[in-house]
Amino acid sequence: MEASKLPWKRGRSALLCGVAVTAIALTAQQAAAVAEPSGSAGMNDAFTRAAAEYQVPRALLVAVGYGETHLDSHDGEPSSANGYGVMHLVSNPQRSTLEKASNLTGVPVSELRTNTASNIRGGAAVLRAYADALKLTAAERGDLAEWYPVVARYGGYSDATLARLYADTVYEIVEKGVRAEVEDGGTVVTEAEQVTPDRGQYSSVRSLDSTAAQSDDYPAAHWVPADSGNYASGRTAAIDTIVIHVAQGSYAGTISWFQDPAAESSAHYVIRSSDGDVTQMVRDSDTAWHAKSANSHSLGIEHEGYIEDASWFTDAMYNASAALVRHLTAVYGIPRDREHIVGHGEVPGNDHTDPGPSWDWDTYMALVNR
Numbered sequence: 001m002e003a004s005k006l007p008w009k010r011g012r013s014a015l016l017c018g019v020a021v022t023a024i025a026l027t028a029q030q031a032a033a034v035a036e037p038s039g040s041a042g043m044n045d046a047f048t049r050a051a052a053e054y055q056v057p058r059a060l061l062v063a064v065g066y067g068e069t070h071l072d073s074h075d076g077e078p079s080s081a082n083g084y085g086v087m088h089l090v091s092n093p094q095r096s097t098l099e100k101a102s103n104l105t106g107v108p109v110s111e112l113r114t115n116t117a118s119n120i121r122g123g124a125a126v127l128r129a130y131a132d133a134l135k136l137t138a139a140e141r142g143d144l145a146e147w148y149p150v151v152a153r154y155g156g157y158s159d160a161t162l163a164r165l166y167a168d169t170v171y172e173i174v175e176k177g178v179r180a181e182v183e184d185g186g187t188v189v190t191e192a193e194q195v196t197p198d199r200g201q202y203s204s205v206r207s208l209d210s211t212a213a214q215s216d217d218y219p220a221a222h223w224v225p226a227d228s229g230n231y232a233s234g235r236t237a238a239i240d241t242i243v244i245h246v247a248q249g250s251y252a253g254t255i256s257w258f259q260d261p262a263a264e265s266s267a268h269y270v271i272r273s274s275d276g277d278v279t280q281m282v283r284d285s286d287t288a289w290h291a292k293s294a295n296s297h298s299l300g301i302e303h304e305g306y307i308e309d310a311s312w313f314t315d316a317m318y319n320a321s322a323a324l325v326r327h328l329t330a331v332y333g334i335p336r337d338r339e340h341i342v343g344h345g346e347v348p349g350n351d352h353t354d355p356g357p358s359w360d361w362d363t364y365m366a367l368v369n370r
Contacts (some may be wrong), residue, residue, distance in 0.1 A: 003292040025091045036054065042186045043071065043086070046117040050124035053140050057188040061124055063173040064154060067166075069309050071180050071188055076114040079306075080248040080257070084113040087123025090139075094260075095156040097126050104129055116184070127154055141332075144174065148197040157256055160205045168207065171197050208279075216329055221269065221278040226258040230266040232287040237297035239332045242325055242341045244364075246303055246312075246354040251304040255279055265289050267300035270325060273312045276320025284328070294342075296317060299328055307356030318360070322367035329368075336369050 003197060044162075047065075050057035065071055068088035076084065083090040083145040089098040089112055101122030102109045111121045130150045131141055140146040148167050155166030177192035199205075208222060247254045251272040258266045258281050266288040270279045282288040290300035301321060305312025334340050338361070345353040 002325050028284065042184045042188050043116055043120070043182045044188050047188065049117075051122070054128035055125040055138070056124045056127050057142070057144050057147065059174050059193055060144055060151070061127065062118070062178055062188060063121065063170045064127070064151060065120065066173050066180060067170050068176050069306075070309055071182050071200045072306065072309050073114075073116050073119065073183060074308070078113075079259060083120030083249075083252055085122075086116055086177055087119050087126075088123055088313040089113075089119060089126070090156065090338070093262075097154070097156070098122075100129065101126050106137045106351050121161045127151075130154060137161045144193065145198045146220065149200045149202065152202055157252065159256065159259065160202065161208055162252045162256050163201070164202045164205045166250075167197070167199075167202065169252070169274075171195060186297040215280040218269070218278065218324060220323070224255055224259075224279050224281055226266040226281040226288075227261045227263070227306060228259055229261045229322050230263050231282045231289055232295075235285060235296065239284065239297060239299060240334055240340060241294055241298040241326060242301065242334065243294055243344055243347060244321075244342065244355050244359070245290060245303065245344045246305055246307045246356060246359070247302050248306055248354075249304070251277070251279075254302055254304065255281065258282075267302040269300070270302045271304065271317055271321050271324070273304045273314050273317050276314075276316035276326060278320055284331075291344055291347045291350060294347045299332075299349075301325070303355065307354050307358060310358035310360075313359060318364055318367055322364060322370075325368050335366075337367065341365070 047058055047062050050056070051061050065086045069086050070200065071086050073085050078084055079088060081090050081095070082092045084098060089101050090096065090097040094265060098109055101107070101112055104125035105122055107118045107122060110116050127150055130153045131147065136146055136148055136150070151170045152163040152167040157162055157163040157166060168196050178190045180187060181187045195246055213223040215223040245267060247257055251270060254270045257263050266282050267290045268280060268282045268284060268288050270281060271277070284299060287295050288293055288300050289300055301324065302315070303317060303321065328334065329336050343355050343359070344350060
């Protein structure tokens, strides 16, 4: 579901949050240079400078940015969590890393939203501030493994399971390394690094895979219920449509948003980009608030990512989503065609455009019908 400008005030058809997943990371080498306030250097240099200035491991800084946005600034447009730039600096009633970054760096909020070098510097400053608050020593700051609780805090999740999911994702990216062609024409690279993170207080927090119950409607999915105020119990019409959404945010962020009573929105299922992991949040027999006029007779499936960036739409995601749709169409007798499997932007009365032009409908429908 495509984001609105004020996501925390959106109505029942709205959506989401931001944080995310798949893999890629860069060299752990750090430069001795200090970042300029709004630097004109390419993204690769911006990461190196910001990492050196704030003594944040460069591979970690890149991994956080990659997990949040795939290193895409989205032309200064906000995510569904009202997060900006490559480092997803957020400004909403629950989280204010954008304002924190401005206070720490002296860079105006307006510049942090739109200038990539400044945004990266702001993200590094926030990470360092969290490291200082957790009393990481200089030696510990040089050890990638020690940054785990800092990364978990950067994600901004009050739910410990989601905080662990976020931090685990970042460390998976560090371990796989990153090679990403970015918007300035350059390539951001980090080498794969094997790290055993020190989870600290999160070592006793069980992962989503081990804590979530299995879905009764779709056994391949986790069951993590949305807040009861974000959907309606029961149905007023038979299920005959499946609506495809893109979250404008991350997997963990989407799950968190639907658990927030302020959201007034939800979807039945959420799918992760990197591996096709599926979480159900609203029972099929209940009415999720995801597509206005279609809510009463449809099932909504959210996909992690951003509509303008095809890199989020992985084979794993397409295959997992298609498998889910095959199951749902079989259970509810829904025809497997484009009249009954539609994008959010195709639903009458909606003002969203997801899943957008990057979504490969031909490939997707071929998988649904195989």
